[in-house]
Amino acid sequence: MTHLPTLVRAVYTGFEWGIIFYVSGINAIYFFLMVLGFFALRSYRARQTPETREALLNSPMLPEVSIIVPAHNEAVTISQSVRSMLNLNYPKFEVVVVNDGSKDDTLDVLIKEFHLCKSTFRSGTAITRPVRAVYRSRDPIRLTVVDKENGGKADALNAGLNVVRSPLIAAVDSDSLLEDNALLHVVEPFIDSPGKVVATGGIIRVVNGCRVERGRVTRISSPRQVLALFQTIEYLRAFLGGRVAFSFLNSLLLISGAFSVFDREALMEAGGFATTTVGEDMEVIVRLHKRGHQKKENYRIVFVPEPVCWTEVPERWATLHRQRNRWQRGTVESLIAHRCMLFNPRFGGAGLFAMPYFVVFEMLGPVVELLGYAMTGLGVLLHLVSLQVAALFFVASILFGVLLSMSAVVLEEYTMRRYPSVSDLGRLLGAAVLENLGYRQLLTVWRSEGVWDALRGKRGWGAMERRGFQRDAARA
Amino acid sequence: MTPERKSRISVLSKTLAVGMAYVLVIVVFHRWYLAPRMTSLALSVAVAVALVQCATIVAMLGISLLLKLTAQFQEARSARISPRILELLALHAAENGRAAEIERLRRIYPRLVEQCLVEFLRMVRGGGREALSELAADLGFVQQWRRDSRGRGISTRKTAVAHLALVSRRFAGPALLGALQDDDETIRLHAARNMIRNADPAELAQIFGLALNGSRVTRMVLAEDLRPHALELASEAIPAALTSGVPSRMLAALDVLRAWSKFLPVPQVYGLLRHSDPAIHAAALDILPFVPRLSPLEAEVLSALNDPAEEVRAAAARAAASIGITSAVPLLSHRLHDQDPSTAAAAAHALAHLGSEGCRILEQEMLTGSLLAASAALEALERTHFSPAETVAV
Numbered sequence: 059m060t061h062l063p064t065l066v067r068a069v070y071t072g073f074e075w076g077i078i079f080y081v082s083g084i085n086a087i088y089f090f091l092m093v094l095g096f097f098a099l100r101s102y103r104a105r106q107t108p109e110t111r112e113a114l115l116n117s118p119m120l121p122e123v124s125i126i127v128p129a130h131n132e133a134v135t136i137s138q139s140v141r142s143m144l145n146l147n148y149p150k151f152e153v154v155v156v157n158d159g160s161k162d163d164t165l166d167v168l169i170k171e172f173h174l175c176k177s178t179f180r181s182g183t184a185i186t187r188p189v190r191a192v193y194r195s196r197d198p199i200r201l202t203v204v205d206k207e208n209g210g211k212a213d214a215l216n217a218g219l220n221v222v223r224s225p226l227i228a229a230v231d232s233d234s235l236l237e238d239n240a241l242l243h244v245v246e247p248f249i250d251s252p253g254k255v256v257a258t259g260g261i262i263r264v265v266n267g268c269r270v271e272r273g274r275v276t277r278i279s280s281p282r283q284v285l286a287l288f289q290t291i292e293y294l295r296a297f298l299g300g301r302v303a304f305s306f307l308n309s310l311l312l313i314s315g316a317f318s319v320f321d322r323e324a325l326m327e328a329g330g331f332a333t334t335t336v337g338e339d340m341e342v343i344v345r346l347h348k349r350g351h352q353k354k355e356n357y358r359i360v361f362v363p364e365p366v367c368w369t370e371v372p373e374r375w376a377t378l379h380r381q382r383n384r385w386q387r388g389t390v391e392s393l394i395a396h397r398c399m400l401f402n403p404r405f406g407g408a409g410l411f412a413m414p415y416f417v418v419f420e421m422l423g424p425v426v427e428l429l430g431y432a433m434t435g436l437g438v439l440l441h442l443v444s445l446q447v448a449a450l451f452f453v454a455s456i457l458f459g460v461l462l463s464m465s466a467v468v469l470e471e472y473t474m475r476r477y478p479s480v481s482d483l484g485r486l487l488g489a490a491v492l493e494n495l496g497y498r499q500l501l502t503v504w505r506s507e508g509v510w511d512a513l514r515g516k517r518g519w520g521a522m523e524r525r526g527f528q529r530d531a532a533r534a
Numbered sequence: 535m536t537p538e539r540k541s542r543i544s545v546l547s548k549t550l551a552v553g554m555a556y557v558l559v560i561v562v563f564h565r566w567y568l569a570p571r572m573t574s575l576a577l578s579v580a581v582a583v584a585l586v587q588c589a590t591i592v593a594m595l596g597i598s599l600l601l602k603l604t605a606q607f608q609e610a611r612s613a614r615i616s617p618r619i620l621e622l623l624a625l626h627a628a629e630n631g632r633a634a635e636i637e638r639l640r641r642i643y644p645r646l647v648e649q650c651l652v653e654f655l656r657m658v659r660g661g662g663r664e665a666l667s668e669l670a671a672d673l674g675f676v677q678q679w680r681r682d683s684r685g686r687g688i689s690t691r692k693t694a695v696a697h698l699a700l701v702s703r704r705f706a707g708p709a710l711l712g713a714l715q716d717d718d719e720t721i722r723l724h725a726a727r728n729m730i731r732n733a734d735p736a737e738l739a740q741i742f743g744l745a746l747n748g749s750r751v752t753r754m755v756l757a758e759d760l761r762p763h764a765l766e767l768a769s770e771a772i773p774a775a776l777t778s779g780v781p782s783r784m785l786a787a788l789d790v791l792r793a794w795s796k797f798l799p800v801p802q803v804y805g806l807l808r809h810s811d812p813a814i815h816a817a818a819l820d821i822l823p824f825v826p827r828l829s830p831l832e833a834e835v836l837s838a839l840n841d842p843a844e845e846v847r848a849a850a851a852r853a854a855a856s857i858g859i860t861s862a863v864p865l866l867s868h869r870l871h872d873q874d875p876s877t878a879a880a881a882a883h884a885l886a887h888l889g890s891e892g893c894r895i896l897e898q899e900m901l902t903g904s905l906l907a908a909s910a911a912l913e914a915l916e917r918t919h920f921s922p923a924e925t926v927a928v
Contacts, residue, residue, distance in 0.1 A: 086553075093552045097545040104688040105541075107720050109696075109727070110755045117754040119793045177916075223879075223913075250751050306545065450580045457587040464594045471598045475605070483602050487595060 070433070070442050077430040078451075084419050085458050088299075092465050095302040099363050099473050102302075111242060114249075115149060121225050121248065122150040123241055123319070126218030128211045129232040130158040135370070137171045139232050142273030144199055148241040152200035155232070156218045159187075159208025173197050184216040184330045192221065211315070212331035212338040219322075219330055227325060229339075231316040233370050235265060235275060240366035244319045247360040256324040256346050257359045259313030260366030261297045263476070264290040266373065275368050280482040285378060287485060288493040289371040294486075295466035298363070298473070305361035309412035311347070311392075313359070315339030317367035324349065324357075335395065336517070337388015344396045347408040365476060379504055386508025387516065390421055394512075424505035431499075456494050463490035537717050560586045615643055619650040626669060627654070627662035633669055640673050648675055655700035667701035676701060680709045691721050699728025714740065723752050730759045738763050739771040746775055746786040753786060757793045768798040776802040781811055788817035797824050807834050812843035819849035823856040832859050839865045844874035851877065855884035863888055867895045870907045878906055882914035 125143055129136050143153045157165045168174060174193035187209035195201040206217050215229055244258045267281030281287045304310040328349045331338045350357035372378040393416055402409040437443035467486045477483060564582035572578040619639055626632040640647040655666055670676050682694030695713045698706035713725035726741045745756035775787035803825045806818035819838055838850035851869060854862040869881035885892030896911040
């Protein structure tokens, strides 16, 4: 083995150096984003004036918001979600649920719970799958339900866009619960910079393990179930580190589809939601960047570092697998669709920093990581690299993962402090270590599979399992 | 340089400083500790990176647990001691003779006494507030807050201004007035909000000026706070803004008037009905229902319905509906076919509000009009006359 041809050795050494540079680069970027996120978050919080919110809520100058909720087979959670939305602390809003051809009794639940009756409707300009009927509530609540044939989430959102007229549009997942002041938090940037802000989003939190009563989270607790706990860490890391930093640099390419708000005019101009991708949330944001730069507008896409929305995360491996596969496919599809922005100075920070970051680290990252593991193993077998160095390389990358996860938990504890007890914190810190020992590597495999599926043109969402919020209430 | 830009630069420089410090620690550890002890350079660098990461992880673990435990300890101590402090403050507010005992507690628990005093000051008025303000000055809190109100940190300044606003004006006055000139808008807003309650007319005018020159959030918040003083402001401050000739100030003043939607004696609005800036013209039309009708309005509104600017036409349609100008019906029915959808929608809405003739036109448009006019008519009728009880239950 030690007498391998020089060329093979040279190629291998070159490859190993490439991997080392890649890993160093990704670590440096993640570290930069996390530290930037920390200081940006601190600066944001120093400027917050929660005392003004009461006055803002009383102001007739607040813009009206239409909340569009696409629902497909959501009979278990839809009632609580809609109730949570109707209870929002915001004076001017309407809720539009779009039943996207559900095969379960989602529509029946809505009709029964909210006393719906058929109403007249007129179609807008967006082309969607046929609408069967529009319902409105007989109760004094502003709830509209659009019943349409199945066409996917983006199609449902477009159908919702057709029946609303407000200047601001909120897209909310039906399995999400919103905080009372959620709408006000995410609308504030639109008020602060009128005409400049085209989209906003906030922090999405994991509801598993929390107590939920009447569509509201009444007791916050970290999940007991290990898979949900690991995902809690992932969410903290993604939102408190990455998104705060990207927003600060005005290079945010992704606002979670679970809860995002758009300027209606900008969204319609950009062409609504794309039905050709499973990552419509990322795709629409990339398109808004493109539109802003093409029109030479001084636009902004803002991430609001306030906890605004609670979502149920998968507690089964198979469901999580499908979800991550879909997310990765969505990322790849969006990046390929807008590849003209890559390294293009015309698109500012989005083209020169965010797009390359997403392509190099988010899209190709899992593939490179897998290759790195495989080649290091091969190098050890062929005695091209010592076991000691390989082990150290592996340990250093694990430690870096722990460092980032731990930073996210510390950031949460330093700024938000939403998890009240020491045992919650202990669980989160424990998960920050353990998720790097197997779970993250498994996600790497799934994400690589997602890249492959996207490249071979796989479509479809895959079934998502809903367990309902009441289960946690009963247990808590 | 704007405060926002300053803050961005500060965030970026702090980030770079932390990153460089982190790299420096690794380099120092490698160069002066590990390299002399190890044969391989790569191994030395890798071990240095791994060990510094380990140390950072342990530090973070310690920090987060320490933060949590400290918060819990403080909470427990506050629950134990605060009732006693609050009781003493209540007695002092009523009888004014517990200063010595409170001073003794302040020496042991300065933060807790300050918190309780602030909490109590929020609840009392009149003599009690005077007594507690004096106590705050005697205990040195007022001096501390004054110093903090000129400090460097935004949070510190904001907290200090909020606390100063709670004490009597003879202690806090100059400091609050100073805060109105602060570099940071959130602090100016904070100071203004806290001053409104006891402000004299000159201060009210100054705060109104802040509302006009500030961001939209500042304007919205101050407009609500200034609402009870609208009549007072209508005598001088509002007319001055409306006749200032500065478009941004004029628009902001109209914005505030629209938010109040109060009947106010500001005839200066009439002067803006022929303004060359369509935004000001439209905003003035929106205010018309809330100003005294000194001259015939109909001609102004009817002429605005034919204005070349679409926002003016839409505002004129809204004004016709709110004032009830029935003679505008023929022009409004014409506007149903306006190229601008929002003008068509406003015209439809106005027709729905202008009695049976307007509704008849809308019904006719639903059957025979263009797609845009028909849908605007349908929506206006549904929004104005929709009654859930009339619809058929499923």
